[in-house]
Amino acid sequence: MLLAPEGLILRLISTPMSLYQQRGVSAQKEEVHAATSALDAGLFPQAFCKVYPDYLGGDEDWVSVMHADGAGTKSIIAYLYWKETGDTSVWRGIAQDAIVMNLDDLLCVGIYDNLVFNSTIDRNKHLIPGEVLSELINGSQALFDMLSAQGIGIKYLGGETADVGDVVRTIAVNGTLTARWPRKNIISNEDIKAGDVIVGLAGFGKAHYETAYNSGIASNGLTSARHDILHKHYAEQYPESFDPNTPYKVVYTGKYRLTDSVSIHWNNQQFDTNIGQLILSPTRTFGPVVKQILETMPEAVHGMVHCSGGGQTKCLKYIPKGLAVIKDNLFDTPPIFRMIQASSGADYREMYQVFNMGCRLELFADERHAHALIAIAAAYGIEAQVTGRVVASEKKYLQIQTPEGSLEY
């Protein structure tokens, strides 16, 4: 394992407040959970998304779901890349991030069609011109067209774009998906049981429906990744790209420029790319894979977890009582996460808590179905493997086998 000495020293002197805390993010979202504790948790408390009676249709055999998410601080990296290269296409990737962070959450409750989408874009008009809005909005429609060809139906019902430079430093890109779905087809995670295996789907590589190598970073942990990887140059040149309340010593502490070249080797292919394109890899959707799985072997999947905020520890929130999870066969850490770790000096405990580390979707299933599930993913060019298993346990815990030994959460 590589450890950048600067990163290591930085971590030691920054105790007891973690880099993550100093940068104003909270992977575990304790305050948010406290604030929402009085709200209706929906029909299936263990489910990955809140699922409600069919308020929109009034049909007792159906449910209604609404889900909001966005590209988060990944939009800042697009901003920096666009400012340095003039390449506006990165904004289409941000549009995809805002959509897929919603869609792939909904996949986890079994919803992959019959969706309507609405976008919310808050921009600083002093810095973000109309051409960026065009890329975001037309990029959203282009993704829906691509997904439609894969059988994932999402209608784009408009949205709001607000000029709020006094609120937003650069741009915030969010979206909301709404769906109705047959209640009997909802995946509630309640069927997850001891003995189940976890089939993990890789977020890195190049799926057949993608046009470039995907680093697999998706849209979580991007505040850490950006500051850990990128050079102080970005703090000096683009003060609009970070919070002045963050201690300057933890702002852009890395060694890279966005245009630094990188060669990636994956599946016997070489991809010549750069740091910016790697971090900006648009979040892959697993929609086509999940649709085929649920339509051809609907009984196989007992539960699903999208390893988003919380990374590989996300599953702890969704497994039923009386169970624990052992992950002893995760993917080899993909290059982007190795670079982040080398830059930051973060330990594996934090890396697996913040990043998906290459495995972005988890299917909890009976072991006898694992081979078929893996084969469906492979047919789309997506790596999959049995990454772990569920065991009976009075105490809920998660054990992860890392390159440096076993960790327990």
Place this chain on the structure above:
Amino acid sequence: MLLAPEGLILRLISTPMSLYQQRGVSAQKEEVHAATSALDAGLFPQAFCKVYPDYLGGDEDWVSVMHADGAGTKSIIAYLYWKETGDTSVWRGIAQDAIVMNLDDLLCVGIYDNLVFNSTIDRNKHLIPGEVLSELINGSQALFDMLSAQGIGIKYLGGETADVGDVVRTIAVNGTLTARWPRKNIISNEDIKAGDVIVGLAGFGKAHYETAYNSGIASNGLTSARHDILHKHYAEQYPESFDPNTPYKVVYTGKYRLTDSVSIHWNNQQFDTNIGQLILSPTRTFGPVVKQILETMPEAVHGMVHCSGGGQTKCLKYIPKGLAVIKDNLFDTPPIFRMIQASSGADYREMYQVFNMGCRLELFADERHAHALIAIAAAYGIEAQVTGRVVASEKKYLQIQTPEGSLEY
């Protein structure tokens, strides 16, 4: 009319770029309309909101609608007031703003029930603690409970709260409403015709379902209002409350502190309040009024316009071809708008373009129904009057009778 000399001078030296432009806002949203021009405009191009076939239910007699909006820069005023007074209740007002800016748009196409809501909150965790999130989220539920008692059904289906201090200076509060509605009951604005009167509903005063005097400012023009009214003190003390790209000379150019006392006289009552509470008046919903109108006299309303962004000129986008609008009996300018104008020295042309000037909802109707419509509003404690009329005209235009004479847009 009062004209603050400083404001007048400021306007003269700031030509040709308006204060509005210098502060990075665009009331007419030209760039947004260009960016969205390729998207599906829905079933009724003249309607106030985009209305689509019933994608969610597949029923040809119904439609599906999704709508996003937010509190915009009003959240900054809540932030300043909360910082200076410790009063967290202002955040409940911001929750209401984010909801009502959606709901009252949907009222204009005739939708007032069968709604589901989802919130999106982007915060700077360094500045916005969990207690603020609690006020926003529990305040949203409290408003839904109040509206439910009035027959306006909105279910709260969760949302996303993100820690993105590198994107957001303080906090951005947005929301999305989704609804299905019978197609035959949609108000498309296509029935507006020459001879119709405009029944204008006041946003100021105190409706029976409100607990305090409402200034009527709602959630549009707040960037201007905040900078025009508030003292430079706020620039010095709270640099997180404005965009450093805005020329400092147009930042907080007013004479007031948020806690400065004001006495308002309305309807033979005196309300002792302060500047902050006036600007922060939560956006009034006209939901109960519109529901009663549409349920008791559904044929009376030919069209509806929410005077949000674009203020009194908003109607120009929604009247059918071959018509023009004359507004010659608007409400006397309410105190909040007189204060803004006195502070900024803005001319009436700009004031009516940016602010609603007291009249927030316009019902286009046959003259014989005007009295009944006004009576329904009055029964809820809301002032209403015939503010203008529709005339036949080859050229679309809007004429407004201001205290200083007639203006044409």
